[in-house]
Amino acid sequence: MSGAPGDELESLVTITPAEKYSFSILDLKQKYNKNITATLVKPQGKERAWKIRIKSNSQTVQDLYEVITLKTDSKYRPDLRIRVYAIYKDQKSKKS
Numbered sequence: 001m002s003g004a005p006g007d008e009l010e011s012l013v014t015i016t017p018a019e020k021y022s023f024s025i026l027d028l029k030q031k032y033n034k035n036i037t038a039t040l041v042k043p044q045g046k047e048r049a050w051k052i053r054i055k056s057n058s059q060t061v062q063d064l065y066e067v068i069t070l071k072t073d074s075k076y077r078p079d080l081r082i083r084v085y086a087i088y089k090d091q092k093s094k095k096s
Helices: none
Strands: 008-015 025-030 036-041 050-057 062-072 079-088
Touching: 008 079, 025 036, 036 062, 036 079, 050 062, 050 079
Parallel strands: none
Antiparallel strands: 008 050, 025 062, 036 050, 062 079
């Protein structure tokens, strides 16, 4: 994700288990950054896809990094990791 300082950046990650290896996501944990937040959205009805809504904000020019770990009930993939980068850069146009 990238934007200018003051912008709220948002992204939606979709995880769809294969029908043969269905699993549920039990927990979501963040490791580093408080300026990046992640929220788990459970599947609705017969939908199989899990969604993770990721938001980031910063008032300064900086690069943010976060690792989101999803705990599952799968014996094949008990943990899934998502790496998130949010880059806030100065959007002022440069004159030549």
